[in-house]
Amino acid sequence: MSKAAETPRRLARVAMLGNPNTGKTSLFNSLTGLRQRVGNYPGITVEKKTGVMQLGHGEVELIDLPGTYSLAAASPDERVVVDVLSGHVDGTESPEAIVCVVDATNLKRNLFLASQVAELGIPIVIALNLWDAAMKQGLKIDIEKLSERLSAPVITTVGRTGQGLPELRAAIAAALSEKPEMTRIEWPESAQQAEKELREAIPAEIRSQLKELEIRRLLFDADSPIIDRIGWNRDEAHKAIEAARKPLWDAGVNPHAAEALFQYKHLGQILEGVVAAPDESLPRGSESIDNLLLHRFWGVIVFVGMMFIVFQAVYAGAGPFMDFVEWVKVGAQSVVGPWLADMPMLQSLVNDGVIEGVGAFVIFLPQILILFLFIALLEDTGYMARAAFLMDKVFHWCGLNGKSFVPLLSSYACAVPGIMATRTIEDPKARLTTILLAPLMSCSARLPVYVLLIGAFVEPALGTFWAGVTLFAMHFVGLGVAIVLAFVFTRFLIKTKPQPFVLEMPSYRAPRMRNVLFRMYEAGREFVERAGTVILAITVIVWALLYFPRPESLAVDETQAFVVQHAQAGNLSEEDAQAAIEASEELSAQLQAQIDGAYVDQSLLGRMGKAIQPIFAPAGFDWKITVGVLASFPAREVIVSTLGIIYSLGGDVDEESGDLKEALHNETWDDGPRAGQPIFNLPVVFSIMVFFALCSQCGSTLAVTAKESSWKWAAFTFFYMTALAWLGAVAVYQIGIRLM
Amino acid sequence: MSNLSELAIGATARVKSIPAENAVNQRLMNLGLLPGMAVKVVQVAPLGDPIAIEFSCQQISIRRAEAAVIEVE
Numbered sequence: 001m002s003k004a005a006e007t008p009r010r011l012a013r014v015a016m017l018g019n020p021n022t023g024k025t026s027l028f029n030s031l032t033g034l035r036q037r038v039g040n041y042p043g044i045t046v047e048k049k050t051g052v053m054q055l056g057h058g059e060v061e062l063i064d065l066p067g068t069y070s071l072a073a074a075s076p077d078e079r080v081v082v083d084v085l086s087g088h089v090d091g092t093e094s095p096e097a098i099v100c101v102v103d104a105t106n107l108k109r110n111l112f113l114a115s116q117v118a119e120l121g122i123p124i125v126i127a128l129n130l131w132d133a134a135m136k137q138g139l140k141i142d143i144e145k146l147s148e149r150l151s152a153p154v155i156t157t158v159g160r161t162g163q164g165l166p167e168l169r170a171a172i173a174a175a176l177s178e179k180p181e182m183t184r185i186e187w188p189e190s191a192q193q194a195e196k197e198l199r200e201a202i203p204a205e206i207r208s209q210l211k212e213l214e215i216r217r218l219l220f221d222a223d224s225p226i227i228d229r230i231g232w233n234r235d236e237a238h239k240a241i242e243a244a245r246k247p248l249w250d251a252g253v254n255p256h257a258a259e260a261l262f263q264y265k266h267l268g269q270i271l272e273g274v275v276a277a278p279d280e281s282l283p284r285g286s287e288s289i290d291n292l293l294l295h296r297f298w299g300v301i302v303f304v305g306m307m308f309i310v311f312q313a314v315y316a317g318a319g320p321f322m323d324f325v326e327w328v329k330v331g332a333q334s335v336v337g338p339w340l341a342d343m344p345m346l347q348s349l350v351n352d353g354v355i356e357g358v359g360a361f362v363i364f365l366p367q368i369l370i371l372f373l374f375i376a377l378l379e380d381t382g383y384m385a386r387a388a389f390l391m392d393k394v395f396h397w398c399g400l401n402g403k404s405f406v407p408l409l410s411s412y413a414c415a416v417p418g419i420m421a422t423r424t425i426e427d428p429k430a431r432l433t434t435i436l437l438a439p440l441m442s443c444s445a446r447l448p449v450y451v452l453l454i455g456a457f458v459e460p461a462l463g464t465f466w467a468g469v470t471l472f473a474m475h476f477v478g479l480g481v482a483i484v485l486a487f488v489f490t491r492f493l494i495k496t497k498p499q500p501f502v503l504e505m506p507s508y509r510a511p512r513m514r515n516v517l518f519r520m521y522e523a524g525r526e527f528v529e530r531a532g533t534v535i536l537a538i539t540v541i542v543w544a545l546l547y548f549p550r551p552e553s554l555a556v557d558e559t560q561a562f563v564v565q566h567a568q569a570g571n572l573s574e575e576d577a578q579a580a581i582e583a584s585e586e587l588s589a590q591l592q593a594q595i596d597g598a599y600v601d602q603s604l605l606g607r608m609g610k611a612i613q614p615i616f617a618p619a620g621f622d623w624k625i626t627v628g629v630l631a632s633f634p635a636r637e638v639i640v641s642t643l644g645i646i647y648s649l650g651g652d653v654d655e656e657s658g659d660l661k662e663a664l665h666n667e668t669w670d671d672g673p674r675a676g677q678p679i680f681n682l683p684v685v686f687s688i689m690v691f692f693a694l695c696s697q698c699g700s701t702l703a704v705t706a707k708e709s710s711w712k713w714a715a716f717t718f719f720y721m722t723a724l725a726w727l728g729a730v731a732v733y734q735i736g737i738r739l740m
Numbered sequence: 741m742s743n744l745s746e747l748a749i750g751a752t753a754r755v756k757s758i759p760a761e762n763a764v765n766q767r768l769m770n771l772g773l774l775p776g777m778a779v780k781v782v783q784v785a786p787l788g789d790p791i792a793i794e795f796s797c798q799q800i801s802i803r804r805a806e807a808a809v810i811e812v813e
Contacts (some may be wrong), residue, residue: 033804070770074763106798108774222766256760260769286799287782296786389801393787396803481781500764501806502771503782 011061012176013093015084017117018101019110020067021382021506023129023159026515027101028064030162031169038526041089046080047423048092055173062638063095069109071116072221072259073215073497076428079225086211088229097123097175099168104134104156105507108267108277114150115263118182119213123175124152127168131156133507139550142275149270152182160512185266192259194219198244206230220259221242223497235254253437286382286507295385304388306383307409310374314367315444321366329359348547349540357539360635361532364416364700368527369520371410371417375424376433376519378406380511385503392501398483399490401427401501404434408482409432411441412475415701416531420523427499433489435709436717439701440478440485442693445637448655449692450474452640456661457685470689477693481724527704534703541632544607558595577606596645605630619691619729620684622669622735629691636697646678683736687729695725744779745807746768752780753812764806772796779812 018024029036032051038046049064065084066077073079080089087094098117102110111126118124126147128134134141147154153171157164187195198219199207209230218224219243227237245255253261293299309558333351340347378384388402403425411418418438425431450471457460459467566587567577581587609627616626624646632639640660644653647663667679694701696718706714747753755777758765773779773795782799783792788805 069767072766072770074767106796108796109798112770112772163807222761222763254760256766257758257769257774260766260772260774264772264774290792294783294785294792300786385801389783389790390787391784392801393785393789396789421807498763500767501790501801501803502764502767503790503801505801733784 011052011059012097013061013095014065014097014099014172014176015063015065015095016099016101017065017081017085017113017311018067018127018129019069019103019106019113020066021504022101022103022110024101026159026512027127027129027157027165028062028513029518030159030165031175032062036369038522041080041084041092047075048080053169053172055169055176057173060176062099063092068113070113073217073225074497075426077426081308082214082217082226083229085117085122086214088209094120095122097125097172097426099125099127099172100391101127101129104128105129105137105139107141108264108271111267112260112263114152114182115185115267116213116259118152118184119216120179120211123179124182125168125171125175126152126154127164128154128156129159131164132158132160133509138277142274146270146274149274150183152180183270185263188251190247190253191219191262192437193247194244194255197247198241201240201244203232205473206232216259220255222256236600269427285679286505288506290386290505293383294389299390303387307387307406310371310378310406311409312411313374314371314410314417318366318370318413322363325359325363325366325385329355330364345547345550349543352547353540353543354536356543357536358532360539361528361700364414365524365529367414368417368420369524371413371421372520372523373516375406375421376516377511379424380509380515382506382508385505388503389505395430395486396501398486400430400433400486401425402503403427404430407434407438408441411438411443414443414445414703415439415441415611415698416527417523417699419704420527422708427501429490429494429498432494432496432709432713433486435705436489436713437482437486439696439698439705439717439721440482440694442475442478443698445635445698446474446692448637448640450689452655452660454666454688455656457680461682464671474689474693477728481728483696485720529708531700531703534706535700536632538699538703542605542631545608546600546603546631548604549602550599554598555595558598559591562591562594593645593649597647600627600642613733616726616729619687619726620679620681620733621688621729622667622679624667625679625684625688629695629697632692632697634699636692636695639692645740657707681737681740683733683740686736687733690732691725691729693725694721694728696721742812743808744781744810744812745791745804747781747812749781749784752778755779756811756813758810762806764802764811765810768800768802768810771798771800773800773810 016024016028028049028051031053036049036051041048047068048061051062051064052059052607053062063084065081068078068081070077071082073082083089084092085094085098100114100117102114114126128141128143143154143156153175155164155168155171157168195215199215202210202215214226218237219224227234248255248670265491293302321349332355336350336355337347340350375384378387384406387405390402392402395401407418407421410421415438418441419435422431422434422438423574425434454467458470487736525712563574563581566572566581567574570577570580572580581591583614609630612630613621613623615625616629624643627646628639628642631642640653640655643664644657644660647660647667649657649659649663653660664680665678669675669677669679702714702718705717742753744753744769751767754775757775758769758773760766765804777795779793781791782794785791788804790801791807792799792801793807
């Protein structure tokens with residue numbers, strides 16, 4: 001489908017612009033269908049969405065700009081809008097027409113943005129969306145008069161039903177050929193004078209690349225990012241801008257308020273006699289719903305209940321679908337296995353590398369789709385803003401805002417959908433911090449480690465009650481650390497400009513199934529496209545590290561040793577012993593497990609484990625635990641089966657396995673000061689659990705982090721979490737053995 | 741003279757001054773909150789912060805500390 005967008009003939013470009021909550025994206029989807037491409041603008045993580053729209057005679061490229069209230073560039077989103085419209089984004093020329101989506105129920109505020117953009121002189125079509133809601137509220141809008149005063153086509157649309165779309169397409173086509181110019185604000189003398197002075201103060205070689213709109217942004221915005229983009233010396237720029245603002249001050253207008261004051265005055269004149277509010281202002285439905293949903297007591301109850309449902313759906317509801325993916329994966333492996341039996345290396349590569357790797361990312365799809373189902377519902381209905389409102393105070397003090405709640409909660413099921421859910425956070429600083437902290441939430445993949453170790457050691461030693469307490473407490477280790485780190489990251493690490501917390505509480509609306517499905521489809525597709533290949537690659541690399549080198553002689557030696565051992569134990573000749581082993585399924589499985597264990601032992605990863613064991617010695621880890629830890633870096637849940645292989649029980653053990661628990665109990669130190677003592681005592685057990693609670697052992701999370709922020713931040717996540725895990729494990733062990 | 745954070749739920753007042761140098765206020769002015777405008781406090785979050793205000797047919801949530809610099813009468 002993306003190929004269609006790359007026709008050799010250059011398509012006309014139309015940009016779609018509008019406030020948040022105007023139904024812009026839904027309109028965009030209706031106009032382009034599935035013919036969309038999603039990427040990022042160069043250098044920043046603002047989503048770039050383009051699609052191909054069919055217009056009577058041909059096709060045009062439609063660019064969905066991020067929703068903004070104003071061109072005052074406080075956030076990266078707004079910066080992108082200014083840069084795209086003025087043609088200063090690499091690979092994106094300025095559009096030939098603009099569709100401004102306007103909320104018919106809040107005309108003045110929405111036209112503020114349109115009026116700012118009008119200064120570009122690019123033809124503008126106004127899509128008066130949510131027309132049905134305006135009718136319901138009894139608003140009377142004189143479309144003809146509005147269109148005449150704006151000297152721009154005004155089309156009433158209802159995104160939900162598709163009403164007005166043919167007219168909108170026709171208007172866009174007409175605008176492209178007729179190029180009407182929308183009415184511009186007439187700036188008062190003082191503003192004109194200020195603009196003129198600023199223009200003259202800008203060095204000539206820079207001035208030539210600036211549009212009038214950009215000069216106005218420099219004049220009105222507090223600290224315009226345009227200064228950096230054009231490479232103007234900051235001090236010089238600020239001095240020149242301050243000097244140019246003098247005419248405004250002289251006229252008694254604060255330059256920071258000037259644009260809003262003048263624009264709203266201008267819009268007041270435009271809308272005079274155009275909009276008639278109903279005689280009696282009807283009580284807005286939202287208010288009575290809010291009285292319940294934001295209630296001190298009931299509001300909190302509903303919120304907790306709703307979040308519980310979301311969490312349960314992601315955590316448990318995805319289970320059957322994940323089992324299905326697992327079933328298909330195992331099925332594929334059992335089909336491919338015999339087929340490639342003659343080529344053991346290829347068989348292992350396909351089964352344990354490729355199929356395992358594909359399974360490793362497909363397994364996340366159920367959780368992602370279910371979470372985005374709920375996110376789409378929460379956003380479409382307008383409840384998401386209320387959830388942020390309810391939770392804001394909890395997050396505000398550590399530098400985040402209420403919108404971090406849903407992503408962090410989802411991360412308790414799995415950080416991958418949780419990190420994708422951070423897209424709902426507009427503030428880049430809060431968003432990045434949430435991405436960095438989400439992997440610390442105790443995800444469901446950590447559970448097997450806890451269950452195994454608590455069941456094997458904590459419960460026998462301390463009883464069922466304390467076993468339960470331990471399991472509960474392990475879920476809060478990461479959260480506790482995350483709270484402290486949020487404070488540190490937002491103050492000292494992430495230098496993004498703080499965002500004003502100004503959150504619109506949109507009217508409640510019924511969700512639209514089409515939108516919801518589209519959101520799910522989009523999230524799933526992007527995850528597979530962006531993260532899938534990375535996860536596959538990581539799985540194959542770790543497979544290779546565990547597989548090579550693989551000398552034939554090792555299997556022969558192991559078999560020989562096993563046969564001798566069996567012969568001696570049973571007082572048999574070696575031939576009889578060998579025959580007995582071959583005849584017994586149990587014994588051959590045991591032999592196979594020992595061979596596998598021996599291969600892991602001397603694999604590249606096994607050698608690395610032995611080499612770096614001294615690093616983990618202060619945490620009480622022996623080399624086998626160290627290998628297990630290393631092998632779990634791509635996905636922590638493999639630790640249980642890896643331990644099974646290392647302890648020669650085969651890879652099919654699970655966390656409830658009695659054999660594995662027994663094997664762990666029987667492990668003793670071969671040498672060193674504690675030779676003969678068991679390796680697994682309570683300090684070691686707690687040290688391992690804390691390590692798993694804090695460590696970055698998930699290739700998928702890192703892949704998604706990289707795609708949602710950058711590889712730099714993914715690397716940072718890996719190093720800070722791993723360092724923290726080591727420190728935590730060492731501290732727990734060192735304190736633990738002194739208490740024992 | 742009082743400020744916006746001191747209004748009780750349901751109370752309406754008129755904006756007297758809104759300091760323009762502050763980022764939150766610039767955003768609010770872009771949304772249409774200008775001196776002379778009627779503003780109503782419609783909700784307070786269960787934990788006491790933030791608050792939701794209503795002006796020109798829209799509901800916007802801001803933090804108490806930020807509402808405190810907006811003078812109303």
